[in-house]
Amino acid sequence: MPERDGGPEDLRVLVVDDDFMVASIHARFVERAPGFVVAGRAATGAEALEAVERLRPDLVLLDVHLPDLSGIEVLRRLRGRGDDVGVIVVTAAREVDTVRAAAAAGAAHYLVKPFEHEDLLARLEAFRAAQAALQGVVAPDQEHIDAVFAPIGRARTVLPKGLSPETADAVLAALGAAGELSATEAAEAVGISRVSCRRYLEHFVDQGNATVRLRYGGTGRPERRYRAT
Known part of the structure; x- marks a missing residue:
């Protein structure tokens, strides 16, 4: 109601x-x-x-x-x-x-x-x-359009060499759905290697699409945990 x-x-x-x-x-x-x-x-x-x-x-x-x-x-x-x-x-x-x-x-x-x-x-x-972004705009320029498609636009326009837009979208979607993932967990969700997945995740952190925190266990190196912003 x-x-x-x-x-x-x-x-x-x-x-x-x-x-x-x-x-x-x-x-x-x-x-x-x-x-x-x-x-x-x-x-x-x-x-x-x-x-x-x-x-x-x-x-x-x-x-x-x-x-x-x-x-x-x-x-x-x-x-x-x-x-x-x-x-x-x-x-x-x-x-x-x-x-x-x-x-x-x-x-x-x-x-x-x-x-x-x-x-x-x-x-x-x-x-x-x-x-x-498009209110009052008759013929939007690229800046207006990017404001509407911001989540995809950021991932697609600044990808480092060797990273694909389609995989970037899949990794970012998996991260957004899970709330927080390690590189290993994200790689399993998307179906790519952990090393490749970590490149995407670190790229998202650099671009402000994700944050990372360290989770400390009993022994060994701390685990990097990623969260979409």
């Missing part, structure tokens, strides 16, 4: 999750984000499709595991009927196939549960920036 309209500059968000408590937490996170208001909630895929058509939100926080349709199927049906509403997938699903399907269907971001308010806020702000 609708929550509140907000101001004329606010972006309206539909929260889709079959767990009432989780949906409430996500709704509170949205309400704490400046410039965003909750337009409504839905607990099933069918409710989500109907609510998008009725409420016309700017953005949908979409869970994957719903009781009737998967979130991926909801996203595909939205796009199939020509609806370009923004979608951030919020889910516990970390399978690479699910991440790839979400990206292929047009999700703006993919956020793994559980997450903190700051994690969602960063993606909400990125979505707002992408929305604002």
